[in-house]
Amino acid sequence: MIHPISIKLPSGTIYKKLDHYKVKPDQRTKRFNFRVRWVAPDPAIFPLSTLNGEPDTTFAYFYERWQWFACDVLAMSKYNKYFWDLDRPQKNFIVSAFTAICGSDKVLHNNQGVDRYNNYPKGEFVLDDGTPKGDDPKQESLRFALEDVYSAEAPRINSKGRKMVNLLSYYYNEAPPKLTPRLLEDPRIAELIIINQDGTFQQFPQLTEDPNSPVIVRFPIITRGFDYSWYPHDEMDFIS
């Protein structure tokens, strides 16, 4: 079926179709020489870059407002509720999962996580030795294998002749979106995936209590902005 490029609602508001891609896994990308990465099992991440392919080494601040928003995303994934509507044990579970996902030893917050920097949901602003953490954590600009990603822009050819796509993400210096019951449908929220050595995949485990009943971990993708949200066109499958 051919989907319309734009839709005009009776109110006059116009909506434009997003390009939908799926990120290719290791074994289908030149980046990993068409093999599963040697450190697998490992989070199946791929960095975003500038249009010309330079990596973003500065990262995006993971401010207080984004930390609460991430907790809402996790709470909605696990309990189908907003964080502040949870009871105390549920809140504790989400804060514990948040702290685990956002640790410095985890890929999303590569050495700049909530254990070293301010953890607002946990209310932890000092290190074990009593020294104030003093700053907010940062989040690396990543996308996950098999992730559904979206672009509102036409692809561009960079100076090296490679076709690049600007993928939608949250920008750290903006406000999080208004919470709605459809929070998890936001195209800037990722499902966090691990790749195994045999090329199969599994979900991040932090929200799963019963292995027979896995809970998908979804998390907001936050970048430094439009200029740092590019990804090679040939490392994705175009869906629609």
Added chain:
Amino acid sequence: MRINMTNRVTIVWSDGASVRSAPNINGTKLATLPKDTSYITESNVVNDTTEPTNPDKKWIAYGNGYIATRYPSSSGNPVRATVEIVGQTPPDSKPEFMDVIFDDGSTVKYKRIDDPSN
């Protein structure tokens, strides 16, 4: 074409529907809803988390859990609950993104084009 629906879910399976903690058969059973139970939700049908590509394994949110709308049965009819659209998000709410569901079942995401004259 459907946009930002409110759905009415009605259980049609003779034995009712189990509310499970996650959208799969292994999810902890939280409650049972009898046949003909009907409720309103702003959630959409979601895939089974253990078999996400199986078209006959679909779930929809109920409270803190999920009930099956389609699940294979010995009779061959997988329909456990019907999902009927009863409303749409008010047009003046202008969400930044919206899902549009087309007649062939495909779901496509759209982004609002900000127009200063709006």
